[in-house]
Amino acid sequence: MSSSIQDQVEAALAAAEPDVEVLLAEVHGGQTVRLFVDHPDGVTLEVCERVTHALAELRERYALEVSSPGRDRPLTKxxxxxxxxxxxxxxxxxxxxxxxxxxxxxxxxxxxxxxxxxxxxxxxxxxxxxxxxxxxxxx
The missing domain is CATH 2.30.30.100 (SH3 type barrels.)
Structure with missing residues (x-):
């Protein structure tokens, strides 16, 4: 896991989507950033879309996958x-x-x-x- 990508994502979302918790942000294959996020009201398609739009700068460099943690929720902190x-x-x-x-x-x-x-x-x-x-x- 690249802590720098995690830090970048957390910083970008802190102001735009303060209720969204970034559970894991990692680069796959040098071209895709995979994000697992959580939200107090659950992760809906709308939450994923808002996160995607808030990370426009990151999308200039990487393909972006945003999803809920699911049953195999990552533990990173x-x-x-x-x-x-x-x-x-x-x-x-x-x-x-x-x-x-x-x-x-x-x-x-x-x-x-x-x-x-x-x-x-x-x-x-x-x-x-x-x-x-x-x-x-x-x-």
């Missing part, structure tokens, strides 16, 4: 992990942790620095900086 404590998630790390790079289990803790997951191999704390990707998984 400490507050996301806190909100979904008790739910199952899959966390993939940049490097090995206990000889593995992928952990699926219940989210049991979330500080400002790390998430704790009760995986099949035991409870493990993973610093956010070591997380490559993470998302909720169906129960």
């Amino acid at each position: 400490p507050q996301h992990f806190r909100r979904f404590l008790g739910r199952r998630a899959k966390v993939r790390t940049r490097g090995d942790h206990d000889g593995r790079r992928s952990f699926t289990g219940e989210l049991v803790g979330a500080t400002d620095d790390a998430v704790t997951i009760a995986a099949d191999t035991g409870v493990i704390a993973i610093p956010y900086v070591d997380i490559h990707r993470s998302n909720l998984v169906e129960e």
